[in-house]
Amino acid sequence: MTVQQRIDLFTEKATAVSAVVVEVAKPADALDYVVDLCGKKEACQLLASGCEAPLSDKAEKLCEAKRDKVIAAPGLDPELFKQLKTRCDELGFKLIDSGMRNHLAGIDIGFTEVQHGIAETGTLVQESSSEELRLATMVSEIHVALLPKSRIVDDSYDLEEYLLGAMKNAPNYHAFITGASRTADIERVLALGVHGPLELHILLLED
Amino acid sequence: MQTAKDLKQYREELHESLDNEFLRTILDNFAVAYRAGRANAFKGMDVKGLISEVAACKDEATLHHAELYAQFKENAEKAGVKVHWAKDAEEANRIICDIARANDCKSVVKSKSMTAEETLLNHALEDENFEVIETDLGEWIIQLRHEGPSHMVMPAIHLSRFQVKDLFSEVTGKEQETDIDKLVKVARRELRQKYVNADMGISGANFAVAETGGIGLVTNEGNARLVTTLPKVHVALMGIDKLVPKLHDALRILKVLPRNATGQAITSYVTWITGSNECAVGPDGKKEIHFVLLDNGRSELFKDPLFSQVNRCVRCGACANVCPVYRLVGGHKMGHIYIGAIGLILTYFFHGKDKAKNLVQNCINCEACKDICAGGIDLPRLIKEIHSRIQDEEGHPLPSLLLGKVLKNRKLFHTLLRTAKWAQKPMKESDQFIRHLPMMFSQHDFKALPTIADTPFRDMWKDIKPEVKAPKHRVALFSGCVQDFVYPEQMKACVQLLGDAQVDMDFPMDQSCCGLPVQMMGEMKAARDVAEQNLRAFQHGNYDYIITLCASCASHLKHNYPKLVKGNPRLESLAMEFSNKVIDFSSFANDVLGLDAEGFRKTGEKATYHAPCHLCRGLDVHEAPHKLIEAAGLEYVECDEEEVCCGFGGTFSMKFPELSSELLNKKLNNVEATGAKTLLTDCPGCIMQLRGGLKRRGSDIQVKHIAEALAANKK
Ligand code: SF4
Ligand code: SF4
Numbered sequence: 077m078t079v080q081q082r083i084d085l086f087t088e089k090a091t092a093v094s095a096v097v098v099e100v101a102k103p104a105d106a107l108d109y110v111v112d113l114c115g116k117k118e119a120c121q122l123l124a125s126g127c128e129a130p131l132s133d134k135a136e137k138l139c140e141a142k143r144d145k146v147i148a149a150p151g152l153d154p155e156l157f158k159q160l161k162t163r164c165d166e167l168g169f170k171l172i173d174s175g176m177r178n179h180l181a182g183i184d185i186g187f188t189e190v191q192h193g194i195a196e197t198g199t200l201v202q203e204s205s206s207e208e209l210r211l212a213t214m215v216s217e218i219h220v221a222l223l224p225k226s227r228i229v230d231d232s233y234d235l236e237e238y239l240l241g242a243m244k245n246a247p248n249y250h251a252f253i254t255g256a257s258r259t260a261d262i263e264r265v266l267a268l269g270v271h272g273p274l275e276l277h278i279l280l281l282e283d
Numbered sequence: 284m285q286t287a288k289d290l291k292q293y294r295e296e297l298h299e300s301l302d303n304e305f306l307r308t309i310l311d312n313f314a315v316a317y318r319a320g321r322a323n324a325f326k327g328m329d330v331k332g333l334i335s336e337v338a339a340c341k342d343e344a345t346l347h348h349a350e351l352y353a354q355f356k357e358n359a360e361k362a363g364v365k366v367h368w369a370k371d372a373e374e375a376n377r378i379i380c381d382i383a384r385a386n387d388c389k390s391v392v393k394s395k396s397m398t399a400e401e402t403l404l405n406h407a408l409e410d411e412n413f414e415v416i417e418t419d420l421g422e423w424i425i426q427l428r429h430e431g432p433s434h435m436v437m438p439a440i441h442l443s444r445f446q447v448k449d450l451f452s453e454v455t456g457k458e459q460e461t462d463i464d465k466l467v468k469v470a471r472r473e474l475r476q477k478y479v480n481a482d483m484g485i486s487g488a489n490f491a492v493a494e495t496g497g498i499g500l501v502t503n504e505g506n507a508r509l510v511t512t513l514p515k516v517h518v519a520l521m522g523i524d525k526l527v528p529k530l531h532d533a534l535r536i537l538k539v540l541p542r543n544a545t546g547q548a549i550t551s552y553v554t555w556i557t558g559s560n561e562c563a564v565g566p567d568g569k570k571e572i573h574f575v576l577l578d579n580g581r582s583e584l585f586k587d588p589l590f591s592q593v594n595r596c597v598r599c600g601a602c603a604n605v606c607p608v609y610r611l612v613g614g615h616k617m618g619h620i621y622i623g624a625i626g627l628i629l630t631y632f633f634h635g636k637d638k639a640k641n642l643v644q645n646c647i648n649c650e651a652c653k654d655i656c657a658g659g660i661d662l663p664r665l666i667k668e669i670h671s672r673i674q675d676e677e678g679h680p681l682p683s684l685l686l687g688k689v690l691k692n693r694k695l696f697h698t699l700l701r702t703a704k705w706a707q708k709p710m711k712e713s714d715q716f717i718r719h720l721p722m723m724f725s726q727h728d729f730k731a732l733p734t735i736a737d738t739p740f741r742d743m744w745k746d747i748k749p750e751v752k753a754p755k756h757r758v759a760l761f762s763g764c765v766q767d768f769v770y771p772e773q774m775k776a777c778v779q780l781l782g783d784a785q786v787d788m789d790f791p792m793d794q795s796c797c798g799l800p801v802q803m804m805g806e807m808k809a810a811r812d813v814a815e816q817n818l819r820a821f822q823h824g825n826y827d828y829i830i831t832l833c834a835s836c837a838s839h840l841k842h843n844y845p846k847l848v849k850g851n852p853r854l855e856s857l858a859m860e861f862s863n864k865v866i867d868f869s870s871f872a873n874d875v876l877g878l879d880a881e882g883f884r885k886t887g888e889k890a891t892y893h894a895p896c897h898l899c900r901g902l903d904v905h906e907a908p909h910k911l912i913e914a915a916g917l918e919y920v921e922c923d924e925e926e927v928c929c930g931f932g933g934t935f936s937m938k939f940p941e942l943s944s945e946l947l948n949k950k951l952n953n954v955e956a957t958g959a960k961t962l963l964t965d966c967p968g969c970i971m972q973l974r975g976g977l978k979r980r981g982s983d984i985q986v987k988h989i990a991e992a993l994a995a996n997k998k
Contacts (some may be wrong), residue, residue, distance in 0.1 A: 089548065131472055164380045174656040177563055180479045180513075197549040210512050214505060215475075220791045239555070240530055243495040246362030246558030247569075254549050257505040259467060261421035261439050262447050264313055267467040270420055271474065272505030272552070 082195045082228045083280065093255030094268060096278040099225075103156055104221050106279045110187050111163045113218065113277065114147055117184060146170045146183040148216065150208035153189070160187070176211035186216030186275025187275070190253075192235055193228035193278075200253040200278065201235060203242065208250065219273040222254070224283040284431045285619040285630070285638050293616075293641035294939070300612040301941055305443050307804065309612045313440070315924075317604045320546025321655075333539055338659040340532040341595040345585045348594075351493040351526040352576060358496025362558025364572040372633075375577045376407035379485070379518055382573050383413055386516045388482035394500070394507040395419035396487025397435060397598055398475060398489045398520050398577055400620050401633055404485070416477045418506040420470050427454060433614030435543045435600035435857055436579035441613050453795045474506075484510035488521040489540070489597070491576070492531035497557030498525075498574065499533050503550045505659050511556060515565040520555075523581050524594045536597050536657075543657045544599040580632050589829060590665060593632070595658025596625050604650035605926045608645055609946050624652035624662040631669045636676060643670045646944075647932035647938065648803060649896040664846075670805035679806065686801055687809030693795035693816060700768045703735050730947065730975030740771035744790045745833060747780030756875070759789045759826045761817075761840065761865075763833040764796040765967040773832055773967060776994035777868060781830075783997065784876050793820035797836040800933050802843065814847045819859045830871050832990055834966040835933070837867040838901030867898060868990055869965050873907035878914050883996045885916035889959040890992065892919065893950065893973060894926040908965060908989055915993045917961065923953040931972035947976045954984065962986045 077085070087097045100106045147164060149157060150173045157173060164171040172179070188209055193202035200221050204210040213219050229235055232252075242248050257272030268274050287293035300306060344351060356366040369375035383391065393399065405426070408415045417426040421439035425432060427450055432438030437445075444461045451459045451469050459469060486507050490499035498519055500507040511517050527533055541547040562570035585591050603609045603623025618626025618793050619638040627646060631639035643666055652662045652935040675684070689696050740762050758781070766774050781788055798813035817840070821829060829836045841862045848854035872878045890912050898904050905926075928934060930946025950973070954962055962977075962984050964970060974986040985996075 093547075093551070129928045131457065131469065180475065182475070182481065199549055205560055208564055210508065214508055214512070225386065232537065233531070236531055236534060240495065243492075243497050243530070243555065243557040246495070246497065246686035247560045248497070248555070248557045249560045250555040250557075252549065252555075253551070255551050258503050258551050259420045260503075260545070261419070261424070261437060262439065262442070262466060263309060263444055264437065265314075265444075265463045267464050270467050270471055270504045270506075271418065271509055 077195065077230050079138055079225070082230060083225055085195040086228050087280070088194050089195065090255065090278055091198070093198060094280050095198065095255050097278045097280060099280045101282050103222075103281065104159065106281065107156065107160045107163055107277060109277075110147065110160065110185060110220050111167055112183050113170065113220065114145055114166060114169055117218070128169045144168055144170045146172065146179060147185045147187060148172050148176060148179070148183050148208075148212040150174060150176070150212050151188060151206055165170050165215070173243050174208050176208050176215070180211075180215055183212070183216050185218045186212035186214075187220045187222070189222045191227060192238070194235065194252075195228055196231045198253055199232075202251045202253060204249045204251045205247065207248055209248040210251070213251070213253070214272050216273050217269070218275045218277065219253075219256075220277045220278050220279060222281055226283050284615065285642060286869065287641050289896065290641055290644065292931050294941070297612050297616055297645075297939070298941060300616050300915055301914065301945065305615070306441050307611070309440060310613060314610050317546060321542065324542040324546045324548055334533070334659045336655060337536055337539055337597070337657060340535065341658055342528065342592070344527050344826050345591050345594040346531070347528070348523055348526055348582065348585055351528060352523060354493040355491055355496055355526060358372075358494070359558070359574055360496070362496055363569065364496065364559055364574055367573060369576045369577045369579075372577070372641040373577050374401035374406055375402050375520060375575050375579075377574055379404060380407060380411050380413075382516065382518055383483055384411070386482065386571060388413065388483045388516060390414040390477070391414070391483045391485055392416050392418050392478055392481040392510050392514065392527050393422070393485040394487070394502065394510040395422050395438070396485065396520055397621065398487050398522050399485065399595050400432060400636060401522075401579065402520070402577065405519065416481070418477065419502075419504060419512060420467065423470060423474065424450065431615065431620060432622070434603060435598055437600075441615070460487075467716050478509045478513045478566060481514045483516040483518065484514040485518045485520060486510050488519045488525050488574075490527055490536065491521055491525045491574070492527060492530050492533055495557050497555055500549050500554040500556070501537070501538075502552050502554070503547075505552050508552060508554050511554065512562070515562060516571045516573070518575060520575045520577060522577050522579070524596065535811065538658045540597050540599050543601040543655065565924055579909055584632055590632075592658070592660050592810075593625070593628060593665065595660050597657050599657045601655045601657060605651040605655050607649060607651065607930075607946055608647055608942060611942055612645075617645065624666065627662070627666050628662065628669060628729055631673070636673050639669065640673050640677065643673065644941075647930070647935045649928035649932065650900040651896070653927070654900045667802060667805065668807070669678055671807040674805045683801075683804040683806055685729055686804060689807035690796050690798065690801050691809050691812045696764075700735060700764070702741070710960070730944070730972060731978040732975060733971055735768055736771050738771065740767045740774045741790070741792060743771060743775065747778055748788065748790070749778065751782060751787040753785060754787035755785045756827045757787045757789075757825065758828040758830050759791060761794060761797070761831040761836060762790070763831060763836040763967065765971065766832055770967050770970065770988075773988040773990055776988065777830070777832055779871065779994050780878075780990060780997065784878070786876070788974055789824050789826070791820045791824065795820075797833075797839045799835055799839040799843075801932050802839070803935065804853065809997070810843075811847045814844050814858070815854060818844065818848070818854060818861055821861060822857055826864055828866050828871060828875070829861065830866055832868045832965070832970070832988060834867055834895035834898035834901065835968055837865055838897035841865045841902065867904060867965060869898070869907040869911055870902070870904055872990075872993070873910050873914075878911065879991065880914050880916065882918045882998055883914060883993065884998055886996065888917050888960040888961060889920050889957070890917040890963050891922045891954055891957040891959040892925060893929055893954070893962060893964040893969055895964060895969050896928050898965050899926045908963070911989050911993060912963060915989075916996045917992065920957045920959050922957045924949070929969050931968045931974050933968060942971075947972055949977050951980065951982075955982070961992070963989050963992050965989055
C-alpha cells in the first residue's frame with residue numbers, strides 16, 4: 077500500500093466504526109480542535125441521552141462529584157501541554173495530566189498521543205503502561221487521539237516486532253482501540269459508550 | 284443451565300422456548316443479520332486458509348501445552364505475575380478466594396469470563412461473603428436476574444428491553460424508560476461506582492502468550508480495561524486452552540474471532556497485559572496480578588485422538604449463531620453453561636454426562652456449525668460420538684438398539700420393509716401418502732408420511748437396466764433405503780438419464796442402508812457393521828464412480844466410512860478407494876457428464892431449490908444443482924435461506940417433531956415466497972419432509988428430485 081492508500085483505508089475503517097477522523101496540518105491545530113470540542117459540549121452531560129435518567133443514590137452521588145469541564149492530557153509532549161494549558165485557562169477549562177483517580181466519575185475529554193495505527197481495521201495502538209494515561213482514555217466521555225500519519229501500518233502483523241519488543245520489556249500494557257466503547261447486549265441494538273468513551277476522535281497529524 | 288432429568292422433561296422445556304415469541308423473533312433476526320455481517324467482514328479474505336492456520340497453530344499448542352504452560356509461567360513470573368495451576372473448578376475457586384482473603388478484598392468487579400462461568404466462581408466468592416459484580420452489560424443483567432448466559436458472546440440475548448427496564452427500575456429504585464440508549468447509560472453510571480469501590484478485578488483471557496508471559500483480552504465495552512486497571516488486585520482466570528506459543532498466533536486468531544463472533548473486523552478494545560503494571564493503589568504502586576490456569580479435564584481431553592480438536596475452539600460463539608436448532612430454542616436449552624454446538628460437547632466434558640445426555644440428542648446433524656467454526660472443528664461428529672459414548676455408559680434405548688440390530692442384518696431389514704408395505708395397506712391413500720397415522724405418531728402430524736412403494740427399486744433393476752454399447756463410464760448405483768423402498772421412481776429417472784448418456788451401470792444387490800440413521804442414534808458399532816457390509820458389496824466391481832441420489836448417503840459414504848473402519852488396515856484401504864469414487868448425482872450429471880440445455884425441452888417454468896445440508900456443506904456442492912435446473916429447461920429462482928436445514932435430519936424428526944416442524948415451516952414459507960410451483964432438491968429425506976409438509980398445507984407445489992426434473996424434460 078502507498079502511504080496515501082494506508083491513510084485512506086485507515087480513515088474508511090475507523091469511520092465505519094463511528095470514529096471521527098480529522099486531518100490536522102500541525103500540532104497547534106490539534107489543540108484548537110480539542111478546546112473547540114470541549115467548548116461545544118456541555119459539562120457533565122452524558123452525550124445524547126442518559127444524564128437525565130434517575131439513578132440509585134450511590135451512583136447519583138458519584139456523578140455529583142463532577143462540576144467543571146475537565147480535559148486530561150497525561151503523557152502529552154510538555155511543550156504541547158503548555159500550549160494547551162494557555163488555551164484552557166483562557167476558556168476556563170480545567171486541564172490535568174495526573175490525579176485521574178480523583179476524576180473517576182468522568183471527565184469531558186481525554187487527549188492522548190498514540191504510537192501506531194492499523195489500516196486494515198482502523199485501529200489505534202497505544203502504549204498504556206502509564207495508569208494516568210490509561211484512565212484518561214477510559215473515563216472520558218470523548219477520547220481524542222493524536223496519530224502521526226507516518227505511523228500507520230497495513231496490518232497487525234506489521235506491528236508484531238514492535239509489540240514483542242515492548243512486551244518483552246515488561247511490565248507493559250498495550251491497547252488496541254477501534255472506535256468508541258460499544259455494546260449490543262440489549263436486543264442486539266448497538267449503543268455507544270457503555271463503559272468507555274462515547275466518542276472517539278482521531279486527529280491524523282501531517283508529519 | 285440445563286436441569287431436565289430426562290428426555291421428556293427436556294422436551295417440555297423445549298416447548299416453553301418454542302412458545303416464547305420474543306426469543307424466536309430476536310434469534311431469527313439475528314441469524315439472518317449475522318450471516319450478512321459475517322460475509323461482509325470476511326470480504327476479500329481467504330477465510331478457509333485463515334481457519335486452517337488457526338487450526339494448525341491450536342493443534343500445535345495442544346501437543347505442547349505442558350511446555351507452553353512452563354514457558355508462559357516463567358515469563359509471567361519474571362515480569363512480576365503470580366501463576367497458578369488449578370486442576371479443577373473447585374481448586375480454581377479456592378485459589379481465587381484465598382487471593383481475595385490474603386489481600387483483604389471485599390468487593391470484586393468482573394469482566395466477562397466463560398471460564399469463571401464454568402467454575403461457578405461467583406457462587407464460591409459469594410459463599411465467602413465477597414461482593415461480586417459483573418461489569419459486562421449482558422452479564423450484569425443476567426447476574427441481577429440470577430440466570431446463566433444464553434449465548435457465549437451475547438449473554439442476555441434472550442431478554443427484551445422491557446425486561447431490562449423493569450430490572451433496572453428495581454435496581455436503582457427509580458422508574459426507568461425502555462429506551463435502550465438510556466438503559467445503557469444507566470448501567471454505565473451505576474457500574475462506574477462499583478469499579479471505584481472494588482479491591483479486586485477478575486477477568487478471563489482470550490490469549491495466554493507463552494513467548495511473552497502476557498495475556499490478551501478482547502472486549503467491546505472496555506470493561507476489561509477498567510477491571511484490570513482500577514482495583515489493586517487483578518486475577519485472570521483462563522482455561523489452558525488459551526495458551527498459544529507466539530504473539531503471532533494471537534494476532535492470527537484475532538483476525539478470525541471478532542469477524543466470526545459478531546461480524547466486526549475487530550472489537551473496540553484489545554488489551555495486552557504483560558507483567559505487573561503501574562497501579563496507584565497497589566503495593567509499591569504496582570498491581571498485584573495472578574494468572575490462574577484451569578485444567579478441569581482439558582489436559583486429558585488433549586490426549587484423546589478425536590476430541591483433542593476441541594482445543595481449537597476460540598469461543599467465538601459462531602456455532603450457535605448458525606445452528607438452526609439453537610435458533611429455535613435459545614441457549615438455555617442448547618447447552619448447560621457453554622452453549623451451541625461446542626456447548627453440547629463441553630457440557631459432557633466439564634459438567635458430566637447427566638447434564639449432557641438430553642442435550643446431545645438435539646443436534647440435527649446439519650453441519651452448519653462445522654462449516655463456520657473458527658477452528659475447523661468437526662462439531663457434529665463429536666456430538667454424535669458423545670451421544671454414542673453416553674449410550675455405551677448408560678445403556679442403549681430400545682428403539683435405537685433395535686434399529687441397530689435390524690440394520691446389521693440386511694435381509695431382515697428388507698423383509699421388514701416389504702412386510703410394512705402390506706401392513707400399511709389399509710392406511711394408504713391413492714397418492715402415495717399414509718392417510719392417517721396411528722395414535723402413537725400423532726405429534727408427527729405436521730407432515731404427511733409416504734407409503735412404501737409397491738415394487739422396490741432392487742426388484743425392478745433387472746428389467747430396466749439399459750444395454751449400453753460403448754460405455755463412456757462404468758458406475759455403480761447406491762440407492763440408499765429410502766429411494767430403494769419408498770421412492771424408486773427417482774432411481775428410475777437416474778437410470779434413464781445415465782443410460783442415454785452411455786453410462787454403464789451396475790446395482791450390487793448386497794448393498795443396504797448406508798448406516799447414517801444408526802450413527803445419528805449413537806449406535807456406532809452398528810454403523811461400523813453396516814459400513815463393512817456395503818464396502819464388501821462394492822469391492823469387486825471395477826467402477827469409475829459410485830453414484831448416489833441421496834446427499835446424506837453420499838456424504839456419509841464419503842466422509843464417515845473411512846473413519847468408521849479405522850483400525851482395520853484392510854477395510855481402511857477398501858474404504859478409501861470406495862469413498863474416492865462416491866459422487867452425488869448432481870455433481871456427476873453436471874461436472875462429469877456435462878449435461879446441458881441441448882438435450883432438454885425448454886419450458887421456462889420457475890423452479891426453486893432446497894440445498895440439502897449434506898450436499899452444500901457435507902460435500903461442498905453449491906452450483907451444480909442450479910446449473911442442472913437451467914439445463915433441464917426450467918428457470919431457477921433462489922429462495923431465502925436456501926442452504927438452511929429443512930428439519931428432516933433422519934431420526935431427529937421422530938425424536939423432536941416440534942422442532943422439525945418449525946424448521947419445515949420456515950423452509951416452506953421461503954419456498955412459497957418465490958412463487959415457483961416446482962421445488963427441486965437432491966435428497967429423498969428432504970423430499971419426504973418437504974412433500975409431507977406441503978401436502979399438509981394443501982399446497983400445489985410439486986417436490987421432485989433433480990434427476991426427475993431432468994428426466995421429465997428429456998428431448
Ligand atoms: S450440526 Fe446443525 S444442529 Fe447440530 S449442532 Fe451443528 S448446527 Fe446445530
Ligand atoms: S466451536 Fe468453533 S464456532 Fe463454536 S465457539 Fe468454538 S471456535 Fe467458535
